[in-house]
Amino acid sequence: MQSLQEKASQWSGVDPDDAFAIDGTNLFQKLGLPTFVNLSTNFYTRVYDDEEEWFRSIFANSKKEEAIQNQYEFFVQRMGGPPLYSQRKGHPALIARHRPFPVTRQAAERWLHHMQQALDSIPEIDDDSKTKMMNFFRHTAFFLVAGDELKNQNQRVPCKHSASKPAAA
């Protein structure tokens, strides 16, 4: 059985070495907190204004300000800064926390489209950092698509179980 990491690499086209090249530099020290806040604000402004209703609707039950904070706190923590996210919300538990959302391949691509545009809108982010971040994001997006499929796997099991229980009738 393919691991989550193998699926993420195959589906994203990004090798783990490239995805985790973000660990070779301290991007938080290089870019600073305000840049991460700007990036997430720019990104979610695009998402919440998306002309594609199917994508926009994924976020309909989340508050924009909270989505922004969750995202930049996670990015800061993951890219060499203080563990802001875990101090406030605990382990990232990326797959589990994405359970409420349909993380399809199409949704991953749309997320990445907006993120590429957001990165391109922040002049403080140099090209090398941008490439490293996009590789990480692309690999992670498809890691979450792989995680989303676990959810579907699970859905098949319990029905067999309940079928083997004595019927209520």
Add this chain to the structure above:
Amino acid sequence: MQSLQEKASQWSGVDPDDAFAIDGTNLFQKLGLPTFVNLSTNFYTRVYDDEEEWFRSIFANSKKEEAIQNQYEFFVQRMGGPPLYSQRKGHPALIARHRPFPVTRQAAERWLHHMQQALDSIPEIDDDSKTKMMNFFRHTAFFLVAGDELKNQNQRVPCKHSASKPAAA
């Protein structure tokens, strides 16, 4: 609805500030890689030899050497060292990766019992580090119990769905 973090704190009795006090010191630099390898080896030797069959059986389909490596690589990464785990396996995705296992409160307590004994067996680990690590482990164990309950929530939904499909008969 209580968040994962709130459940983890309430059930474990460990506040997030205490759980994530591991982030106030670099425990990897303080203790070094061999100490983490020794800790995980000692821990899993206890687990795989556990006299409690119900607990031992949770690990029956996992290779001991792999369990040891997964654990110390994650600890090293989480406690200030190089991201060994992510380079090899991707995001920790703690809850998703524990899906195959029944992470009950009883299992969490048994895991913590063995971990306390393992920590007490490694003289290189000073009392302050031990306290910080146990707070992190206790909070995390119950974070995973909270995550395990998501799995059960999910199990109720699909059977309704399949009930609404045309029956095969």
